[in-house]
Amino acid sequence: MKEHGADSISRYKHKTTFYDPISHEEIDLLSRLKQCGSLDMEVLAGTNKSTKLRIIAAPVPEEVANIRRMRAKKEAKKRGCSHELLQLMAWSIFITTIDDEDFTIRQACLLYSLRWRIECIFKTWKSNLNFDKIHNVSEVQLRVLLNARFIMITLLYERLYAPLEKLVFTKIHKHLSLMKFMHFISRNLESFIKQFFDDGKKDDAIKLLLRYCTFDKRKRKCFNEVVDLIVF
Numbered sequence: 001m002k003e004h005g006a007d008s009i010s011r012y013k014h015k016t017t018f019y020d021p022i023s024h025e026e027i028d029l030l031s032r033l034k035q036c037g038s039l040d041m042e043v044l045a046g047t048n049k050s051t052k053l054r055i056i057a058a059p060v061p062e063e064v065a066n067i068r069r070m071r072a073k074k075e076a077k078k079r080g081c082s083h084e085l086l087q088l089m090a091w092s093i094f095i096t097t098i099d100d101e102d103f104t105i106r107q108a109c110l111l112y113s114l115r116w117r118i119e120c121i122f123k124t125w126k127s128n129l130n131f132d133k134i135h136n137v138s139e140v141q142l143r144v145l146l147n148a149r150f151i152m153i154t155l156l157y158e159r160l161y162a163p164l165e166k167l168v169f170t171k172i173h174k175h176l177s178l179m180k181f182m183h184f185i186s187r188n189l190e191s192f193i194k195q196f197f198d199d200g201k202k203d204d205a206i207k208l209l210l211r212y213c214t215f216d217k218r219k220r221k222c223f224n225e226v227v228d229l230i231v232f
Helices: 030-034 062-075 083-090 105-113 117-128 139-172 178-196 200-212 221-225
Strands: 009-011 039-045 051-057 092-098
Touching: 009 105, 009 139, 030 083, 051 105, 062 083, 092 105, 092 178, 105 117, 105 178, 105 200, 139 178
Parallel strands: none
Antiparallel strands: 009 092, 039 051, 051 092
16 A cells, blocks of 8 residues: 555554564553653564564544443453553554654544544445445446436535535534435435525525534544644
């Protein structure tokens, strides 16, 4: 991926072994974190110790760490959780190929949080756009069908969701939920377009968006708010 100009970022998986790039000795991650408090270092990984990676880690509030431990214990009732794993939950630990020194732990957290957006997009395709429903057809028909669906998805996003999201936010400082919007528009596309492009009924169309397609009140930031915070 790196050779083709792409970078990756993922959470640390317990028991993954890392080595010091100079001494090639195994790194005791927990000891390093306890000693330094936070980490931003280059390491080696893989059976041949040839893969260069970067570890970025920062402590989390005790409340967050305790919630993680509680969930981990609940999910691993039978096999249990090691003491080391429970201690490591006091930090957010990321493994990345991004070697830019200006890339901070805060940006790592924000960037990694966008993974949920990908999950939401796939769920939207599957639940509202029937992307998972494919008939038994020939290869040519399948390619036509998939391309048609991709075109529809692109048009709905670029020509409807994106401009309407901007319009709604400008008017009332609320964001449109992609999943709610696609759910609504997949069932009311024709009637909504007629109403929206009728000057006399445009306000009514916007009211429908506000009623059915905006995010509920919550403390957690939505995707539209998070992505504005990521600056490289």
